[in-house]
Amino acid sequence: MTFREVDASEAVALARDGYRVVDVREQSEWDAGHVGGATLLPLADVSGRIAEVAPDRDARLLLHCAVGARSARAAGWLTDMGYTNVVSMKAPIASWREQGGVWEEPVQVLSPAQQRRYARQTLIPEIGQEGQRRLLDAKVLLIGAGGLGSPVALYLAASGVGTIGVVDDDVVDESNLQRQVLHGVDRIGMFKVESAELTLRGINPETNVVKYVERVDADNVERLIGGYDVVVDGTDNFDTRYVLNDAAVRLRKPVVHGSIYRWDGQVTTFVPFDGPCYRCMYPTQPPPELAPACSVAGVLGVLPGIVGILQANEVFKLVLGTGDTLAGRLLMIDAMGTTFDEVRTWRDPACLACGDASPFASVHQQPPQPASV
């Protein structure tokens, strides 16, 4: 058994006759334009994933690439695997179009400059140009521009998250510089949000940095988080964490939580009503001796780096809508032993913020109101 090679004119005819077109080029080539109705299956994935595309060995398959070399290799493999109706187009892809084959022009979602800047991550199948567009359109609010906020902000800006809000009423202190890598010695005394903006603009001039020289409290929290898609909690105290949590539950904003102490860190993601909230996990604020702040207890410089980058990773998945977030899991990092452990977390039906008695839960459960006439 062998496969047949055809010219562009016959390939177009076969496609019209119902052959399944399989493009064995790479994602970047596909993104630049591709055969209408084709399925992308890069050469490296052909053997592993053909069964998803064509479970039936008798399926009529028309393979193509840019000129016919890769598709001939793939066709040979498929024939060896027992596929009986495999055809490879031996012609430049331009000929397909000249022969009147169906063609889809690329959707230009990124500018040429953006395509260059984000090339390494648009290559990733789960991101691509569409995912990059989502990142560019995303609005992420960082509560705190300190130890945790620094690495989160650096990576979000570098990766093209379009709008980064930064809430912090503090100024840069010399003792911050050991871990708050947004800031440097020339920023001592400057508001952290100003310093953050300078650093982020240097990394990515396209980033829209929105500054809030404020401390989150019950009066301003809804105004601050209301316009954002995701909130990153890098605060340093319990009062703010509870205030933020309750508002996030009310407004249904996902919160990526990080906290640190010396060599230890905790990371999780709270998606309201889809897993627990902060109050479900910690219903009551612990006394200070059980939960001292970094300013009292100390913290390893790299620890907020580790935790913050894991928080940034959660933000990417929330924005892209891909992967498994830490919703329903708490990740515990022990830098002293270099161990990562996780425990499962649950929404508490008795939770004061998101439990079954919560008025915000019942709003969620109501059917949509009919539109008024």
Next chain:
Amino acid sequence: MSTVRIPPVLRQDTDGSRTVEVTGGTVAGALDDLFAQHPALRDRVSSNGTLSEFINVYVNDRDVRYRDGLETPVGPEDTIILLPAMAGGGR
């Protein structure tokens, strides 16, 4: 022997140990052995025979609040995790 993981804020009461080996067929039994070995922990982790509301207790990855509380069984291969909330964000 079961293993109890000691969170950093409580290690001053275990001479710095990050884990303590204990015996006991339930969370209550395991904690009794833990307190026998490190008496200063008793008042920080429990009060009047109940678990402190500030410290979450897990057997392996399961919160005992959603199992049988102090009566949750603990096997010799199990790990008990004591987990207080952390405040720090790095100001």
